[in-house]
Amino acid sequence: MNEIRVLAKQLFKLFAIVFVLVSLVFMWLLTYTPSTDSVVIKETEEVVTNDIWKPKDANIELPNMPEKVKKGYYLIAETSKYMGPNAENAADRFSGNNLACANCHLQKGAQAGSGSWVGILERFPQFGGRSNTIGSIEDRINGCMERSMNGKILPESSDKMEAIVVYMDWLSEGIPENRKAEFKGYPKIEIPNVAVNLEKGSQVYQKECVICHGNNGEGVLNAVDGKSYTYPPLWGPDSYNDGAGMNRVITSAEFIKSNMPYLQATWDNPKLTDEEAYHVAGYINSFSRPHKLNTENDYPDKKLKPVSTPYGPWVDDFSAEQHKYGPFPPIMDFYEKEYGIIKTK
Numbered sequence: 368m369n370e371i372r373v374l375a376k377q378l379f380k381l382f383a384i385v386f387v388l389v390s391l392v393f394m395w396l397l398t399y400t401p402s403t404d405s406v407v408i409k410e411t412e413e414v415v416t417n418d419i420w421k422p423k424d425a426n427i428e429l430p431n432m433p434e435k436v437k438k439g440y441y442l443i444a445e446t447s448k449y450m451g452p453n454a455e456n457a458a459d460r461f462s463g464n465n466l467a468c469a470n471c472h473l474q475k476g477a478q479a480g481s482g483s484w485v486g487i488l489e490r491f492p493q494f495g496g497r498s499n500t501i502g503s504i505e506d507r508i509n510g511c512m513e514r515s516m517n518g519k520i521l522p523e524s525s526d527k528m529e530a531i532v533v534y535m536d537w538l539s540e541g542i543p544e545n546r547k548a549e550f551k552g553y554p555k556i557e558i559p560n561v562a563v564n565l566e567k568g569s570q571v572y573q574k575e576c577v578i579c580h581g582n583n584g585e586g587v588l589n590a591v592d593g594k595s596y597t598y599p600p601l602w603g604p605d606s607y608n609d610g611a612g613m614n615r616v617i618t619s620a621e622f623i624k625s626n627m628p629y630l631q632a633t634w635d636n637p638k639l640t641d642e643e644a645y646h647v648a649g650y651i652n653s654f655s656r657p658h659k660l661n662t663e664n665d666y667p668d669k670k671l672k673p674v675s676t677p678y679g680p681w682v683d684d685f686s687a688e689q690h691k692y693g694p695f696p697p698i699m700d701f702y703e704k705e706y707g708i709i710k711t712k
């Protein structure tokens with residue numbers, strides 16, 4: 368009997384010791400975080416955040432936007448109503464067609480591959496060949512006002528201009544360094560070494576574009592207000608003018624490849640091939656559109672004119688037809704040999 372009691376006591380001691388030890392190990396495990404591992408975890412987290420970073424969705428943020436940003440938003444999203452032909456007050460009418468800035472700068476300027484404005488202010492002032500000067504962001508916006516919008520310049524110090532720039536600044540907040548390139552301009556295409564084939568362009572248009580932009584490129588007006596566009600026009604009197612960047616086949620093909628057909632193509636997942644985008648770009652730009660006056664003064668240094676600028680004068684002997692429809696590689700070769708200038712557009 369005594370022996371059993373002693374044994375029980377010893378067993379109890381043993382259990383108590385084991386229990387304390389197990390508890391200690393358990394607590395140590397609970398609180399232990401190895402210092403080197405934590406650094407690794409933090410670094411991976413940062414990379415992940417940069418890769419999944421998204422620009423702001425202006426449509427969602429609209430209710431929370433600071434007033435000035437909101438004003439800029441309406442100017443670029445409903446341009447015709449706030450500073451175009453549909454503005455109530457005639458003094459507010461600066462743009463000449465019923466397009467919106469956001470018809471070309473998609474997702475209200477936030478879409479990579481569509482000439483996005485995310486991160487744009489850092490890139491200005493910038494040299495521009497069209498004026499042969501270092502231009503401000505305001506000058507660049509006015510480039511689109513006079514050409515893409517077929518209108519008049521917005522005074523540099525006007526409330527409207529200021530609001531647009533403030534909006535662009537707001538859009539750019541927080542862009543990680545390693546994402547900046549993606550939001551700049553249009554991705555390049557491989558330029559086919561042939562002239563635009565309007566027959567091929569027409570076929571692409573019928574298959575991929577006509578459903579929204581219409582048989583005559585006239586677009587579709589908004590059913591509610593009958594003034595702004597649900598699907599904007601691609602040619603005709605209410606489109607961009609012939610001095611616009613979109614009227615150059617290479618620029619237009621780059622935009623189309625990365626952005627159209629709408630909601631089916633993005634810069635990292637395009638639908639058309641480079642050739643299809645090229646021929647259809649030539650096709651939409653083969654029709655009449657408003658005429659920009661004084662384009663002969665563009666590019667004071669004519670050597671800097673993009674090869675697919677369809678209007679002269681040029682400092683080469685290629686025909687007007689070839690400047691409009693290509694093939695462009697021979698013109699590019701000429702500038703490289705003759706002037707040492709490498710042109711991509």
Ligand code: HEC
Nearest residue numbers: 466467468471482507508511512515516552553607612613
């Ligand atoms: C018909 C299409 C179209 C419309 C409408 C349009 N733009 Fe543009 N915009 C362009 C093209 C094309 C470029 C040149 C893109 C390129 O070559 O990378 C451009 C370039 C710009 C740039 C310079 C972008 C950069 O990365 O350097 C700014 C800023 C800009 N547009 C602002 C505006 C504003 C503001 C409006 C409205 C007032 C507007 N655009 C309307 C087609 C358009």
Ligand code: HEC
Nearest residue numbers: 469470471473474575576579598599600601623627628629
């Ligand atoms: C599903 C409808 C749809 C299809 C199909 C479509 N687009 Fe668009 N397109 C749009 C919309 C909508 C916009 C304006 C986007 C915005 O405001 O956010 C636009 C804008 C454009 C613009 C710039 C604005 C302008 O009016 O100049 C061009 C150029 C363009 N599309 C060309 C094409 C071409 C070429 C095709 C065929 C390859 C095509 N689109 C197919 C709906 C469409």
